[in-house]
Amino acid sequence: MRILDLGSGSGRDCFIASKLVGQKGEVPGGEMYFSDVYCDRRIPNHLKEDQVLWGECLSGALYWNDFLKIARNTGFTDPRITESRPIAIENEDLEEKLGEHTFFSVTYRLFKIEGLEEDCEDYGQAVRYKGTIENHPHSFDLDHHHNFQKGKIEPVCGNTYLMLNQTRFKGDFDFFGDFNTHYGIFEGCGGEMPFAIDGTQDNSCC
Ligand SMILES: C[S@@+](CC[C@H](N)C(=O)[O-])C[C@H]1O[C@@H](n2cnc3c(N)ncnc32)[C@H](O)[C@@H]1O
Incomplete structure (x- = not known):
């Protein structure tokens, strides 16, 4: 460690x-x-x-x-x-x-991982927890809104992928996908597209 x-x-x-x-x-x-x-x-x-x-x-x-x-x-x-x-x-x-x-x-x-971005970006990646982290046989919490259940394939943003793949957790997950194709912002992970599809824009914040 x-x-x-x-x-x-x-x-x-x-x-x-x-x-x-x-x-x-x-x-x-x-x-x-x-x-x-x-x-x-x-x-x-x-x-x-x-x-x-x-x-x-x-x-x-x-x-x-x-x-x-x-x-x-x-x-x-x-x-x-x-x-x-x-x-x-x-x-x-x-x-x-x-x-x-x-x-x-x-x-x-x-x-501190090379490649982490300020926002959660979607590269179409996913991970599957193996249930192998000590004292976490059924699920693992990376943070307060990332819970990984054993055996369940979960879509993840590029940052979460790196936090699991470039750290001590690498052996505890299966990894799917790469960084070759960007699909936009990872919705629901803190960031969202600032303009509406129908052309309207909400400028109410400041
Ligand atoms: C006395 S210092 C101890 C610092 C250091 N651990 C040491 O041994 O010198 C207390 C630290 O705990 C933080 N702290 C106090 N109450 C806290 C709480 N409820 N939750 C999180 N941190 C707290 C304070 O802001 C401060 O940074």
């Missing part, structure tokens, strides 16, 4: 984990997890300077979309969410200070 381990704060947990996993470093096909608190918007300085909010791991949180930009700019082109849940503040004083700021605990799975 190839793992890049990073931490925050003093890095103590990261140091202990590095002793357990051994090899460190940035390896193509390697896999990294980021579990942290994210905010639904950028946090203004007056909240960052609030020691209680900072100490509660709230006002130091990154705006989720800024995290995605950082990840992409450092070569982790298609971050995948494995877990997410809203964080309940449960304190009237803090709620008053935070106003509409909403926080989430999120775990991202990141791969």
Whole structure:
């Protein structure tokens, strides 16, 4: 297993984990997890300077979309969410200070693989899970919306294909197709065609 381990704060947990996993470093096909608190918007300085909010791991949180930009700019082109849940503040004083700021605990799975694209593109590919990953005999979750059941052929975008084919999961799947023919955006995977077939266009977002 190839793992890049990073931490925050003093890095103590990261140091202990590095002793357990051994090899460190940035390896193509390697896999990294980021579990942290994210905010639904950028946090203004007056909240960052609030020691209680900072100490509660709230006002130091990154705006989720800024995290995605950082990840992409450092070569982790298609971050995948494995877990997410809203964080309940449960304190009237803090709620008053935070106003509409909403926080989430999120775990991202990141791969650095040559060929990953910013969007999920359709090359007509598919995969079939063999049921061979330890403790996952019936199905395997790559992320929160990619569940692969043993024996079932599932159409996948080019990025998902690479995340399974160019990583430690390669032996656990059968692979169908290649990158020779592009069929457009992979609908339902985060991106969609921005214009309608009938010529109408919805410009309502900004
Ligand atoms: C004290 S630091 C620990 C850092 C590092 N593990 C170490 O040993 O130095 C706590 C980290 O956990 C994050 N954190 C706190 N609550 C969290 C939650 N509910 N979900 C995810 N991350 C959380 C904070 O944002 C911060 O990055």
